[in-house]
Amino acid sequence: YARRHDAVAQIPPWVGERLLMVGEAERPDACLPEYLERCGPGGHPVPPDGDEAVERDWSGYGQVHTSWYAEDRGRIRAALAPRPEVAARLAGPASRLAGLGNTVVGVHHRAGDYGRHEQSPFHLTPAEWFLGTLAALWPTLASPVLFIATEDGAFREHVAAYRPQSARLLGIEPAAPLQGYNYLDEELQAAAPSVLDFLPDWYLLSRCDVLLTSNSTFSWTAAMASRNCRELWRSSLPARGLEKVDPWAGYPLLRDRICDYPSIGGIR
Numbered sequence: 001y002a003r004r005h006d007a008v009a010q011i012p013p014w015v016g017e018r019l020l021m022v023g024e025a026e027r028p029d030a031c032l033p034e035y036l037e038r039c040g041p042g043g044h045p046v047p048p049d050g051d052e053a054v055e056r057d058w059s060g061y062g063q064v065h066t067s068w069y070a071e072d073r074g075r076i077r078a079a080l081a082p083r084p085e086v087a088a089r090l091a092g093p094a095s096r097l098a099g100l101g102n103t104v105v106g107v108h109h110r111a112g113d114y115g116r117h118e119q120s121p122f123h124l125t126p127a128e129w130f131l132g133t134l135a136a137l138w139p140t141l142a143s144p145v146l147f148i149a150t151e152d153g154a155f156r157e158h159v160a161a162y163r164p165q166s167a168r169l170l171g172i173e174p175a176a177p178l179q180g181y182n183y184l185d186e187e188l189q190a191a192a193p194s195v196l197d198f199l200p201d202w203y204l205l206s207r208c209d210v211l212l213t214s215n216s217t218f219s220w221t222a223a224m225a226s227r228n229c230r231e232l233w234r235s236s237l238p239a240r241g242l243e244k245v246d247p248w249a250g251y252p253l254l255r256d257r258i259c260d261y262p263s264i265g266g267i268r
Helices: 070-079 084-098 127-140 185-190 199-205 217-225
Strands: 034-036 057-059 103-109 144-150 210-213 231-236 241-245
Touching: 070 217, 084 199, 103 127, 103 199, 103 217, 127 210, 127 231, 127 241, 144 199, 199 217, 210 217, 217 231
Parallel strands: 034 057, 103 144, 103 210, 210 231
Antiparallel strands: 231 241
């Protein structure tokens, strides 16, 4: 947005600067009036109109329809590449995963902070939705191999027949928690290594050819960052299953509420 309007993006420190090639931005140096992100139909945020956010302090998530970003996808993908020291840690496991088959299928089953409240859009995707899509796709793929990323250890049993790989099985030892990152209190208390060291899962998802995901920006941005991803299937309450979508022509987060779909059994 700044580039399009011949402006300078001033951004406070954030964890991505230490992990990704996005680099350190110029820091805010002035107290500017607020630009409050607006919402459109369905509660989805809409991009600013013209230059109305220039010389303003942006307040919002920026999760607008990704067609707005699409002309800059090359620049965005370059910025989301891991920094050299991070890439060195992840390159070997990524290569091992790619060497296990011709088609890497990634499943992101988000569980830890999902399914808590029926008024929210953060539904816990039933394992059956993943299994149904896997069963339909698997025979059509050339030498497929499955990679899973989830906080739910029991989910591995649901997909055990596919002999799934994980970051740990591929040889990634969890790193220390990231300093300054806003972990949830329960995440810190549980101290699950794969949750505190989340970048390997995100990066390996970005290396997959086909992605099956929860309604989560974690895996959506992995698909945006990917140069490999041919298909993205995302959990959708209106579709009552996984729906094929384009990460560069859709909303990063669906905002349908669990309470509005009482006829779907087993959803929370």
